[in-house]
Amino acid sequence: MIAHAIFFYTFSIIAVVSAIMVTASKNTVHSVFFLILDFISISCLFIMIGAEFLGMIMLIVYVGAVAVLFLFVVMMLNVAQQKNQWFAGEQSSRHIPVGLIISTLIFFEIIIVIGGWKYKPEIFDINNSIAQISISNTHSLGQILYTDYIHVFQISGMILLVAMVGAIVLTFRQRSGVKRQSYIKQISRERAEGVEVLEVQSNKGVKIDD
Amino acid sequence: MEYLSIVFQEVYKILFLLVPVLVSVAMIVWLDRRVWAFVQKRQGPNVVGPFGLLQSLADALKYIFKEIIIPSSSNKVIFILAPIVTMTLALIAWAVIPFSATQVLADINVGILYLFAVSSLGVYGIIMGGWASNSKYPFLGAIRSAAQMVSYEVSIGVIIINVLLCVGSLNLNDIVIAQQNMWFVIPLFPMFVIFFISALAETNRPPFDLPEAEAELVAGYQTEYSGMMYAMFWLGEYANILLMCAMGAILFLGGWMSPIDVYPFTLVPGAIWLILKILLLFILFALVKAIVPRYRYDQLMRLGWKVFLPLSLIWVVLTASYLFYFNLLPVN
Numbered sequence: 188m189i190a191h192a193i194f195f196y197t198f199s200i201i202a203v204v205s206a207i208m209v210t211a212s213k214n215t216v217h218s219v220f221f222l223i224l225d226f227i228s229i230s231c232l233f234i235m236i237g238a239e240f241l242g243m244i245m246l247i248v249y250v251g252a253v254a255v256l257f258l259f260v261v262m263m264l265n266v267a268q269q270k271n272q273w274f275a276g277e278q279s280s281r282h283i284p285v286g287l288i289i290s291t292l293i294f295f296e297i298i299i300v301i302g303g304w305k306y307k308p309e310i311f312d313i314n315n316s317i318a319q320i321s322i323s324n325t326h327s328l329g330q331i332l333y334t335d336y337i338h339v340f341q342i343s344g345m346i347l348l349v350a351m352v353g354a355i356v357l358t359f360r361q362r363s364g365v366k367r368q369s370y371i372k373q374i375s376r377e378r379a380e381g382v383e384v385l386e387v388q389s390n391k392g393v394k395i396d397d
Numbered sequence: 398m399e400y401l402s403i404v405f406q407e408v409y410k411i412l413f414l415l416v417p418v419l420v421s422v423a424m425i426v427w428l429d430r431r432v433w434a435f436v437q438k439r440q441g442p443n444v445v446g447p448f449g450l451l452q453s454l455a456d457a458l459k460y461i462f463k464e465i466i467i468p469s470s471s472n473k474v475i476f477i478l479a480p481i482v483t484m485t486l487a488l489i490a491w492a493v494i495p496f497s498a499t500q501v502l503a504d505i506n507v508g509i510l511y512l513f514a515v516s517s518l519g520v521y522g523i524i525m526g527g528w529a530s531n532s533k534y535p536f537l538g539a540i541r542s543a544a545q546m547v548s549y550e551v552s553i554g555v556i557i558i559n560v561l562l563c564v565g566s567l568n569l570n571d572i573v574i575a576q577q578n579m580w581f582v583i584p585l586f587p588m589f590v591i592f593f594i595s596a597l598a599e600t601n602r603p604p605f606d607l608p609e610a611e612a613e614l615v616a617g618y619q620t621e622y623s624g625m626m627y628a629m630f631w632l633g634e635y636a637n638i639l640l641m642c643a644m645g646a647i648l649f650l651g652g653w654m655s656p657i658d659v660y661p662f663t664l665v666p667g668a669i670w671l672i673l674k675i676l677l678l679f680i681l682f683a684l685v686k687a688i689v690p691r692y693r694y695d696q697l698m699r700l701g702w703k704v705f706l707p708l709s710l711i712w713v714v715l716t717a718s719y720l721f722y723f724n725l726l727p728v729n
Binding site: 190223246259 | 475506510518520525536540547
């Protein structure tokens, strides 16, 4: 039990400190690395409470894909300098009220959830709705998602698909005058159309590039 | 005191797993070079030790005694972390590989997800190394590899879904036992081929070694590394290759199961069968390196997104429909 507590506090301290460092570090790339550390320690916490499926999905989706794209964008755009201005410039005071409002909202939401958990435990009693403890975490998750919540699950999938298509459509632009590589054309090229053998007369040369 | 003894037992088990893995990584480097040489009618490394078996050890000694140069304009912490991350990630994945029904370090419920997660984290070592070097070639190599590895992970994930549909469990031992009657390579053969090619791309092996394409990028993300740090990248890369071979062996070739379920074959311990299967896949990896020219980058991306992803998705639908129609879905 003591070992459990030690691991719990280690992971949560790392999670909190790295979350603070995401906003506090001056280099944007460092921020993303701290974000990754945060994700990893949170997925460790998930695994510790027995939600191993969520923890692994967190690792695969957030650390393995989302954070890689973050890192990609941050490195490509070289936004390291902009972040300093964001903190030190006059602009920063304008963003404080908005940030405060959002963080108070999130705070109250958490209070509501925790309050409900504390005073109405039967709402959150997992053992009533979900099947027995004997089956594994992944099985019970699947049994709920694909039976009771199938429509919600499908709709959220559709929304994600629409969002993806929308993002592609918004950023897609057809540029003219770009030389495109067509692999079919490249593979199906024959010797006859690629090479031409000419009789070259002395002191005359041949005209190419017509 | 009791806690300490448990810890010591675990450490003993971990060492018993990791030391053979590291030794076999060194051997596999030698095997790779040997196979490569034989395909090209050369001898390969054959001087140090019998058949050149000790070549990798000699190389390692050379790397250890070389100076580690850290570029002055690099980001030092991340620069040093990058090879460590690559190496660690390549080694921790071995914790869930089952060598027989009981010989597994951590028999976790979501074993295959763990393997997939760790192999998808492997990209960080390369990105960190490329970015922290603060130099053009490593950066280009890192960007390339990030895009490449993320793309091919998608198709590997979908292929894993195919296998999981037939198994009904995420546990690696269950996956192996589900192949008792027929290895999944037979019903899912197209998926095995796609998995093999995606594994080549995921581990940056030729013909997909664009992150370190020496003709264009010097050595890609490793350009600024020297000495032991370079060797760690190298070891991590080969440990990753072995891991992908092990993954292929477990998903498609029946893991530690003997190929024929008759008396003399079942006597051989499971670990030997698994190692033989890993070796078979690795020799295929090495042969591909020797006989296939490097892909162009746009072709690589096209192959990942426009060929493999739709194919494996269609195969998921086919497998699911087949299992559903013939009422073969695994139910626990």
